[in-house]
Amino acid sequence: MNLAIHISHEAAKKIGGIGSVLSGLCTCESYRQHYHKSLLYGPLFNENADEILPQKDSEIIYSTLESQGENYPALLEISKKYNIDLVYGKKKLYDEIHPEHSVEADVLLVGIKHLDTERIDLFKFRLWEHFGFKSESFKDWDYEQYLRIAIPLPDLIKVIYPETESIFAYAHEYMGIASCLKMQLFEKDEQLTKPLKTIFYAHEISTARAIVENLAGHDITFYTQLESDVSKDISLEERFGSQRHNYRNELVKLTTNFDKVIAVGDWVKQEYRYLNCIDEQPEDKLQVSYNGIPVHEVSFEAKQESRARLINYCDTLLNFKPDVIFTHVTRLVISKGLWRDIRFLEEMDSYFSNNNIKGFYILLSSLISSGRAPQDIKQMEKEYGWPVLHKESYPDLLGYEKDIYSSLAIFNAKSKAIKGIFINQYGFNSDSTGNRIPEGTGFFDIRCGSDVELGFSVYEPFGIAQIETIPYGGLAFLSRHCGCSYLLEKTFADADKKPFSIIDFTDLTQLPSSKYSSVNNDKILSMSENLRTQIESELIQLNGHDLFEKIPKNDDQRKSLLAQAKRFSVGLSWDNAVIEPW
DSSP, rough: OOEEEOOTTTTTSSSSSHHHHHHHHSSSSSHHHHHEEEEEEEOOOOOOOOHOOOTTTEEEEEEETTTOOOOOHHHHHHHHHTEEEEEEEEEEEEEEETSSSSEOOOEEEEEOOTHHHHHHHHEEEEEEEEHHGGGGGGHHHHHHHHHHHHTTTTHHHHHHTTTEEEEEEEEEEEHHHHHHHHHHHHTTTTTSSEEEEEEEEEEEOHHHHHHHSTTTTHHHHHHHHHHHHTTOOOOOHHHOOOOOOOOHHHHHHHHGGGGGGESHHHHHHHHHHHHHHOOOOOOOTEEEEEOOOOOOOOOOOHHHHHHHHHHHHHHHSSOOOOSEEEEOOOOSGGGHHHHHHHHHHHHHHHHHHHHHHHHHEEOOOOTTTTTTOOOHHHHHHHHHHHHTTTTSTTSSSSTTHHHHHHHHHHHHHHHSSEEEEEEESOOOOOOOOOTOOOOOOHHHHHHOOSEEEEESSSSSSTTTTTTTTGGGTTTTEEEBBHHHHHHHHHHHHTTTOOOOEOTTTTOOSSOHHHHHHHHOHHHHHOOOHHHHHHHHHHHHHHHHHHHHHSSSOOOOHHHHHHHHHHHHHHGHHHHOOOOOOO
């Protein structure tokens, strides 16, 4: 029996991108053929038993919090040995668009607040002894909790999975690195009798993300510099300064000790090499494995029904029926480059106005990942017309949401043919989005009914959301530094009509020669926000006509895109994306 252990902060609950990857990965056929058991392993964040595994398709089998599971004395023994709490159970992972596609996985959560300090100190010593890692440099609890969950992991695996033949330990981002290193040390001490492989699943390179987000030139500066530096064997830290203060950075550098590194996109692979100053590595050591998306065939009639719901929603909110629907479903962070959405919409507004076409833009994004309470949404809807209008106070606009709404409100005030709404909520149905959304509307409608999903990110390791409209005849407009751009090019290499358009914001050769020559390497590295904004604006303008021409404007064009999607979109599915690690 092959056991896959996935160490992540999303072991119990799906919060963001890694949760989506775990659902897609574990439910696909090629994964299930290779792995007979999957364990999701992580910290016990909440000691309220009712909130640990709240999903309807989950079950707690053993819990020290409520003395549940008397038939597991070995787990109780480990709990006492390490002075930890344990919650062991099962949950179903499923495709949220079509929940009938599901698979059961084990879940093991560890409460480590009172873990025996001698064991903590010993593990920290061994990390220094074998890997040169200085734990005393980091006082952050986020670092500490992921180090601590590593300590009891080998003993827990031996007790729960005695029949396991091979163990494959996946560190999803920095959260699982200490656990994989602990398993390696256990193997070194000959206490682990099963064959072990450790895999770093690089959903991003967090150091690269932080630098890109904080540079005034964002992706234009960073990736231009990366390509120049890698060719000269200059590392990320040589260029941008030491990152030793960042425990995530230092942990990721330790993954050169792992058996394999899986990068979710071509840029992540390059960023990993840039960080570790690696010229080249064998393809079986550092490998790109693109994420996938759920791909399900729909009829044109079903697509039209979804579009009708979105059109009716627009008519209810804004009193017009749009010809084209733009969407952007995303997390609300700087890396998504949402200001580029506004600049794109400004460009399209003139084309739409000149051609007597109307457009509707839906931005679905929130700083509250758990969502706002339905009663709050309905109260805001009733009092002042949310989500068309917003107020700067809880339960409405918080933090960065204020900036986004302000930019969209200014656009709406000036635009002639395109209007947008900002739904700062998690979910898209009558329960979560208010009384004015058409009855029966669900999240699938925003995927199936969209004409264009936007994604002009400045940092996007892959970008699952950007391509979720494509299987249903929609388009993706994205930046070159979305990792999925390369997957799209490969998948649709033989397609007559490419269901995507890519703007490379680092390709300054597109600019007029006089402006291009003025942006030399010195200006790239010290690029101001003003110069970066000018470049973005000009590149969007230069690509404006091609983008407008690509947008489907009638049902015949939508039928054609949907027919093509049925032929090629299987290449975007998880079954196509997953690799067998050995």
